[in-house]
Amino acid sequence: MDELIRIGIAEYAISKQPVILRTAGLGSCVGVVIYDQERGLSSMAHVMLPDSAISRNREAEIGKFADTAILEIVKRLRANGALRLRAKIAGGAQMFQFKYEHESMRIGERNIASVKDMLQKTGIPLVAEDVGGTNGRTIEFHSKSGRLVIRTVNVGTLEI
């Protein structure tokens, strides 16, 4: 069994070994997996917010924002020899349905948009996604096979 690494909210992890990367209870946050399967490099981030412009302490909050997390992870993967990076993403749900919505409540959609925008800017193809909806997700990335397993409370398990 490969080592299991748990990633908390606003955290990220990078591995050069065969590994299972797991993050639990994604709601409006987005789980971003970036990997180079041929070279055995993998990563996962649990990003909370779309844009680090609001951050007062950017150094300490790299994993919290889509833009800073993706830039940092890609930089580090490439420094470790990654050549053919790909991405899979899941999350960005809207957990509570409000009758009178204001903009920040669609944070899930904004997170998804920002993640996709950053992937495009860094030239990383998005090969699979399970985003949006109203369900929380727990995700597990198996680096050897490149499978991303997604569990929900009432929609069952999905693999992308």
Next chain:
Amino acid sequence: MLNSDQKDIFKEIGNIGAGHAATALSTLLGKPIEIEVPSAELESFTTIIDRVGGAEAYTAGALLRFSGDIRATLLFLMPLHDAEKLIGQLMKSEFQFFSDSHEMGVSAWEEIGNILIGAYARSISDWLDLSLQVSVPASAFDMVGALLEVALLESSTPGNMALYIDTHLSSAGNELTGHLLLLPEANAFQTVFQRLGVDIDG
């Protein structure tokens, strides 16, 4: 994090809310309900997630927003299994989420959630003595980590802290657990805690 006087203030706010909630819930369910507040504390999200059973614990949530002088989120969480028992009492039959009667149970929870969270909201806004509007509550049933993110996003507070009020409900021999979280938005944090008599830097 808080001294004993400060904890007492939070507990008292919780107790007043619990009192209102118990009266209204007893009327709704047609049987006596007692609500106790064993503890109140300023907690980090990490600790709160542990306290409610880990990020994946299935949970029923009711949430409302304060706006006006300050913006804050109030979130009431109950383990799904406990919520099912409470809903079962209201529906007068056994109830399970994600079964055939799911939709009926959701409506029942909305009613219960509105009463509970509404009672606490009144208690809190009385204490704060600010001009506050309260949104219509919204409900969700899912992993608690996912539900908490809603609140997290709105309140990038120093160290991601929230006011956490533990609640125990007892009704018809059932002992139920609830968790109430008050999450002021980042720039409202200071105001709220000053009004409550807490110096968060101290």
